[in-house]
Amino acid sequence: MKIAIQGIAGAFHEEAARLRFGDRPIEIVPCLTFRELAAAVATGLADKGIMAIENTISGTIQPNLELIREHQLRISGEVIMRIRQHLGGVPGSSLQSIRKVYSHYMALNQCRPFFDAYPGVELIESEDTALSIRDVAEAGSKEMAGIGSALAIAQHGLIVLGEGIEASKQNFTRFLLLDRQPQLSISCNKATISLVLQPQPEAFTQAMALLQEHHIQLSKIESLTIPGRPWHYRYYLDLRFEAEEQLDELLQALAPITESLHLMGKYTAN
Structure with a gap:
C-alpha cells in the first residue's frame, strides 16, 4: 500500500x-x-x-x-x-559547537525556549523537519544541527544532541x-463536514440548534473567508455522534439553510 x-x-x-x-x-x-x-x-x-x-x-x-x-x-x-522534537548533529558535534539550527517553522516554535540558554544559536526555517536533518547530515558541519524525529536522526546517521526539547510535553x-473514495466502515462515531450558510442572520444560530436537536456534539469548528465574498465564510465542523442515523438526519436538516454542504468523511475517533 x-x-x-x-x-x-x-x-x-x-x-x-x-x-x-x-x-x-x-x-x-x-x-x-x-x-x-x-x-x-x-x-x-x-x-x-x-x-x-x-x-x-x-x-x-x-x-x-x-x-x-x-x-x-x-x-x-x-x-x-x-510529537517529541530531538536535536540532531553530526558525530563529534555538541551543543557548544552548534551555531545554526534548521527545521520547519512549527518545530522551531515548539522548541524556542530550549535555545534561550544558547543565545549564539541562530534558528533557521526550512520546508520540512526530516529534510533539515538530511541537509545537516550532507553538510557534515559540526556547527549545524536540525530538529526532527528520532527516526530521521537515526536514518541519516546523526547523533542526538538534545532529546525531547519541545517546550510542552503535551x-x-x-x-x-x-x-479518493468513501471507505466502507463497520462503525463510525465522528464526521467532518464543510458548509456555507445561507446569507441570513439567523442561519448560524439555526445550524447550532440543529446540532443540539439531533444530539450531535460539535468537537471542533473552523471558519475560513471565501475569496471574492467579503464577510462570507465556509465552516468546517468535526462532529461526534452515537449512531450514523443521527448524522444522516442532521445533514438533511441542514440542507435548507446552506448554500453548499459536503460530507468530507466519517470515521472512528482516535
Whole structure:
C-alpha cells in the first residue's frame, strides 16, 4: 500500500503512517508540500495519504482543510501522535559547537525556549523537519544541527544532541487518513463536514440548534473567508455522534439553510 506523506523519509508524517498501519507493509510516497500530498492521493499516485491537520501548540493548519475539499478527498480516519522534537548533529558535534539550527517553522516554535540558554544559536526555517536533518547530515558541519524525529536522526546517521526539547510535553499532532473514495466502515462515531450558510442572520444560530436537536456534539469548528465574498465564510465542523442515523438526519436538516454542504468523511475517533 502506497501512503503519501508531507516530507521525506523520517518525517513525523512517516511515524504517523507507521503508527496507523502497524506491522502492515507500506510504501512511503514522499511529497514536499501538502498540495503535492493531496494531488498524489487524488491522482492515484498513492493509495492513501496521511496529512497533519492540527497541533496542540501551533493550532489548526487551515489550508489543509481547503486542500482536502478542493481535491475531493475523503477522510477515513485519524491518528493522534505525541510529537517529541530531538536535536540532531553530526558525530563529534555538541551543543557548544552548534551555531545554526534548521527545521520547519512549527518545530522551531515548539522548541524556542530550549535555545534561550544558547543565545549564539541562530534558528533557521526550512520546508520540512526530516529534510533539515538530511541537509545537516550532507553538510557534515559540526556547527549545524536540525530538529526532527528520532527516526530521521537515526536514518541519516546523526547523533542526538538534545532529546525531547519541545517546550510542552503535551505536544500532540492530529493527522487525517485520506482516500479518493468513501471507505466502507463497520462503525463510525465522528464526521467532518464543510458548509456555507445561507446569507441570513439567523442561519448560524439555526445550524447550532440543529446540532443540539439531533444530539450531535460539535468537537471542533473552523471558519475560513471565501475569496471574492467579503464577510462570507465556509465552516468546517468535526462532529461526534452515537449512531450514523443521527448524522444522516442532521445533514438533511441542514440542507435548507446552506448554500453548499459536503460530507468530507466519517470515521472512528482516535
